Amino acid sequence: MGKFMHKAQGTIEYLVILSVIIIVSLIVVGLVSSNSQTEQISYSSGQVGTLTSSGIVVIDALSGADGNGLISLQNNSSENLFVTDINVGDSSSEFDSALIAPGSRMLFGLNGSNCGCTTFDGKMINCSVSIKYVTVDGLVKTKTLYTMVSCSESTESAGETEVKVPLDIVAPSVTLSSPAEGYSSSTSAPVDFNFYVSDNNNVARCVLKVDGSEVRGINTVANNSYNLISSTLSNFSAGSHSWNISCTDYGNNSAVDSSARTISYSGLSTPYAYFAGLSGGGSASVSKVSTLDGSIMGTYSIGTFADVNGVAVDMNGNIWVAGSTSDGNGLIVKMNGSTGDVMGSYSIKGNPPASATHLAGIAVDYANNIWVTNFSTNAGTSVSKVNGSTGALIGTYYAGPGPRGICAGNSNTIWVTLNGFNNYGTMKFNAQTGSGSAADYYGSAGGIAVDRNGNIWIANTWGGVTKLLGSNGTLVASYSVVDGSVPVMSDNTINSIAIAVDAGNNVWVSSDSNVNFWDLNEGDPTGAMVSRFNANDNSFVGTYLLGAFEKPRGIAVDGNGNIWVSNGAGSALKLDSFSGAIVDTVDTSYSGFNIGDFTGFAVQYVLLGKR
Structure with missing residues (x-):
């Protein structure tokens, strides 16, 4: 009563x-x-x-x-x-x-x-x-x-x-401030949705709703105050969308502004993340996951592999998967991102062609061609360039020992990390001619990414990140993924694998440890973590522990600012980029490392300039 x-x-x-x-x-x-x-x-x-x-x-x-x-x-x-x-x-x-x-x-x-x-x-x-x-x-x-x-x-x-009991029965009053009605966004940079809320008491929570669905919220909102909720619309389809702010006070009274506003989006859109892996008998599949709610939209068979390592989304929304076959050849498969149909399978051999080929990283260049790294156990290591339309091999180029991570940089360049035979480093290739040169970094390297300013960030396998100038590859500095200090390059307890840059120019790196990291993990401690740096001033933002999530490998960003982390055990995590908190856990059911831009964010952000 x-x-x-x-x-x-x-x-x-x-x-x-x-x-x-x-x-x-x-x-x-x-x-x-x-x-x-x-x-x-x-x-x-x-x-x-x-x-x-x-x-x-x-x-x-x-x-x-x-x-x-x-x-x-x-x-x-x-x-x-x-x-x-x-x-x-x-x-x-x-x-x-x-x-x-x-x-x-x-x-x-x-x-x-x-x-x-x-x-x-x-x-x-x-x-x-x-x-x-x-x-x-x-x-x-x-x-x-x-x-x-x-x-x-x-x-x-x-x-x-x-x-x-005469509890609070007065609903809050919400007034939208900005963006103005009809605002248009064509970039992946966050949009600040500003509003004013008043009530007879403080407000428990306010949420941004787009097309009637909650996108993001803030808690414990001061009475009679101006506030903002920062987000983007790139998880939604291009076109016009309705948005509003809804606030609920501690008496459970809710209210929205009486007049919702519209906002148009015509830029970056990453509605799906794609996870490739192996099931029994070498059968490979790709799971298509909604970046909005983590639901699996479909699972598609793409053929037979011995291992599956790299995944990338091209400019047309097609999915490329890189791995190797049991006969020692590299294999890449092109899949239609909408229907899941296989559009082509292409064999890739090393340099020289008789060498074993073990494809690891994969990336898309400015001409929508596909680049893969051949991480082999002999001197035949190389990078290969494939026509993004036909799948025809354009060229294979020697890259030094153990090429692994790969990304497209500014000015029509391809950057590759090396990690093999106790010889480490970074290579810079001309995306048109395939000619390469060594950059000013010679450490043990994994993933690689380019930031908003065109500079290069590398995940180091000794628990650090390294920043290079994108113009000439000159070393800027290295930082520990634990606290941002100068890393110990001989440290073999922390292994940083993959790296990605979000719309706010934050650098995210996935790492694991072979020790119980600070004894802070709960349950079955694995030392799994992601770390965040500000690429503008190189500052360390924080490290977020992932609990019992084993051996994080691939990492990518979606258009709404969320961070996706994959592992080789058939699962993935969705993290909130504001807090680092785990939002969703997705069971993809297939084991694969998923190294690469598996949401398509980097292609649109870097190559198409939707910033």
């Missing part, structure tokens, strides 16, 4: 009249807390004096001669308080828990206690009130107050009366 209800004896008309009398002329004095601090509440001619107490206080107390009456409690703090128990006088009550918003009041019956009056000669009865409540921080407090109950004449008697 409501969120809280207590029964009191007496006529309801009598109580209403008495409540009016209280406001006009009741004088209540002598409120003393159990900690011996005196708290004074005074009334004169209907005016309420200064309230010097915090937390729960007694405002009014009134009883008729029949022993029935009410006591009025108020939350005099600035936060919500959850009352769990109330005892009046010498009686124990059967109290249903109640939430009291800041400044709100609740009524409680005096019947059955020794605080009820037996005469109506205007005398005052000293009464104790014990209140147990919980703060928003989870602290449990018990407070004993002493108040004077005023006895008044009762001229009527009636049956049972139900008294409801």
